[in-house]
Amino acid sequence: MNSTTISSQVIWPLVVYSLAVFVLIALMLGLSYVLGQRRHEKATDEPYESGIVSQGSARLRLSVSYYLVAILFIVFDLEAIYLFSWSIAFRETGVEGFIEAAIFIAILLAGLIYLWRLGALDWGGRQLSLQSSDTTQRQ
Known part of the structure; x- marks a missing residue:
């Protein structure tokens, strides 16, 4: 051929x-x-959700903590996917792969402890209080 x-x-x-x-x-x-449908009514071009015409502005202001938690979720979710793929290839990677994964988990744990101490994981109360505590200590 x-x-x-x-x-x-x-x-x-x-x-x-x-x-x-x-x-x-x-x-x-x-x-x-x-x-x-061939009819064109007044409400045809209006945005709606679940059959309910919206009221008010669509520009809802959300707290920065909402976005912070969303970004942290994405970061830790991707790292969980990495660890899952490592666990599948555990036999091929051997001891070296295990040591690298242990170092990776230790770095993740250090980052998680840092974020926890910073207050980034708190939904209420103090959030990102490291900067505010520095300011209060100076006064």
């Missing part, structure tokens, strides 16, 4: 899949146009 035959055999399923996707998209758009 030459390279042209091999490349056409490899590309053929991709071409069929792409055509099937485009036909499906065209079918869904066509059916929604034919079967879709």
Whole structure:
């Protein structure tokens, strides 16, 4: 077999899949146009959630602590994924991999203790009080 035959055999399923996707998209758009609603009422262009027209501004002001906890969740979640993948490859990594993972966990634990002491994990009361305690000590 030459390279042209091999490349056409490899590309053929991709071409069929792409055509099937485009036909499906065209079918869904066509059916929604034919079967879709023709009326245009006042509330049609208004944003709503769960069938309830919203009242007030959509620009809700959230506390910085909300975003801080969200970012911390993402960081620790990604590290949990890393540790899960390490646990799957535990036999292949051997003792060196175990030592590296233990160091990684120790660094994570140190970061978590730092954030806990800083107050970043508190939802109420003192939050990020390290800066405020420095100011009170100076006075």
